[in-house]
Amino acid sequence: MIHGNSTVTAAPADPAHGDCRKVSRVLARLGDKWSVLIVMLLGDGPRRFNEIRRMVGGISQRMLTLTLRGLERDGMVTRTVYPTIPPRVEYALTAQGHSLREPVQALGQWALDHMDDIDAAQAAFDARQP
Amino acid sequence: MIHGNSTVTAAPADPAHGDCRKVSRVLARLGDKWSVLIVMLLGDGPRRFNEIRRMVGGISQRMLTLTLRGLERDGMVTRTVYPTIPPRVEYALTAQGHSLREPVQALGQWALDHMDDIDAAQAAFDARQP
DNA sequence: CTGCATCCACCAGGATACTG
DNA sequence: CAGTATCCTGGTGGATGCAG
Numbered sequence: 001m002i003h004g005n006s007t008v009t010a011a012p013a014d015p016a017h018g019d020c021r022k023v024s025r026v027l028a029r030l031g032d033k034w035s036v037l038i039v040m041l042l043g044d045g046p047r048r049f050n051e052i053r054r055m056v057g058g059i060s061q062r063m064l065t066l067t068l069r070g071l072e073r074d075g076m077v078t079r080t081v082y083p084t085i086p087p088r089v090e091y092a093l094t095a096q097g098h099s100l101r102e103p104v105q106a107l108g109q110w111a112l113d114h115m116d117d118i119d120a121a122q123a124a125f126d127a128r129q130p
Numbered sequence: 131m132i133h134g135n136s137t138v139t140a141a142p143a144d145p146a147h148g149d150c151r152k153v154s155r156v157l158a159r160l161g162d163k164w165s166v167l168i169v170m171l172l173g174d175g176p177r178r179f180n181e182i183r184r185m186v187g188g189i190s191q192r193m194l195t196l197t198l199r200g201l202e203r204d205g206m207v208t209r210t211v212y213p214t215i216p217p218r219v220e221y222a223l224t225a226q227g228h229s230l231r232e233p234v235q236a237l238g239q240w241a242l243d244h245m246d247d248i249d250a251a252q253a254a255f256d257a258r259q260p
Numbered sequence: 261c262t263g264c265a266t267c268c269a270c271c272a273g274g275a276t277a278c279t280g
Numbered sequence: 281c282a283g284t285a286t287c288c289t290g291g292t293g294g295a296t297g298c299a300g
Contacts, residue, residue, distance in 0.1 A: 022241065022245055023166075023237075023238040023241045024163075024166065024167055025241075026237075026241035026244075026245070026248070027160075027161065027166055028163070030157075030161065031158070031160065031161020031162065032161065032292085033154075033158070033293075036154065048261085048262090049261075049263080050261065050262080060293070060294050061262085061263075061264095061295095062263095062264085062265095062293070062294075063292085063293060063294080065262085065263065065264080066292095066293085073251065073252050073255040073256070074248050074251055074252060075247060075250070075251025075252075075254075081262095085261090086261040086262080087261055087262055087263090087300080088261075088262090089261085089262060089263085096244055096247055096248075096251075099240070099244070100240060100244075103233070103236040103237040103239070104237070106232075106233040106236050106237075107153075107157070107160075107233040107234070107236075107237060108153040109233075110156075110229070110230060110232075110233045111153045111156035112153065114156075115156070117205060118156070118204050118205060118226075120205070121204055121205025121226075122204060122205075124205075125202065125203040125205075162272080163272080178282090179281075179282055180281065180282075190273070190274050190275075191275095191283075191284095192273075192274075192275090192284090193272085193273060193274080195282085195284080196272090216281040216282080217280085217281055217282055217283085218281075219281080219282060219283085
């Protein structure tokens with residue numbers, strides 16, 4: 001990563017940070033606008049398409065489809081189609097998807113714990129810079 | 131977040147996920163292309179501008195400036211200018227920045243642990259979809 | 261209900277040149 | 281060395297309409 005797929009002429013960073021590239025690939029995956037939100041939401045159990053849509057609130061149909069496809073591709077969720085009428089599609093976390101919840105929760109907890117400090121820091125910074 | 135700054139007509143999600151919005155604000159911050167990389171890199175100690183630039187490898191001058199400004203604004207790093215010639219500017223993690231390393235490491239570890247599974251899942255998925 | 265296709269706006273982010 | 285300023289491109293993501 002980092003260079004996209006472009007040719008890396010030489011290892012630019014010190015060896016210890018070699019895996020950082022791989023890590024940030026995953027980070028980029030989770031870092032998009034909706035993935036984490038959906039993973040956490042599915043942690044409570046399988047949901048249907050529009051059910052997720054309503055729960056997330058504010059996501060477009062298109063992005064929900066794309067995000068779910070991405071998560072499915074990464075083996076984080078399964079997509080189960082029940083050939084009824086009307087069609088019913090359920091999305092559920094895989095074991096891997098579930099395992100992701102823990103570290104994400106940790107980060108989420110951190111976010112909650114430091115939210116106020118961050119807001120304060122931002123306000124202070126903005127006050128210094130007109 | 132999620133709605134950007136648009137008016138939220140009604141709470142769209144169940145109450146339990148109320149803070150998820152706040153969390154994803156932080157996630158969006160960390161989810162950009164470079165922030166996490168830089169935070170982890172600064173974990174080893176303070177670094178100078180071009181030092182970071184070289185270590186990260188592949189980041190443009192512009193983006194490094196913007197990323198560092200963002201992190202500074204959020205109270206994650208400090209920026210210290212030594213009025214020497216040539217100028218010397220050091221960036222260092224704040225206490226808050228340091229505290230972030232732990233949950234990020236956890237996520238990074240998860241990424242490392244599941245990298246192979248993810249790649250496999252992707253390959254399998256792509257094989258199904260020509 | 262669950263999507264895909266299309267069109268389009270926006271902005272993250274790279275390249276380059278210039279300054280203190 | 282450590283930035284700022286400007287230009288430009290690609291991708292992200294919203295809105296809408298159509299289909300199974």
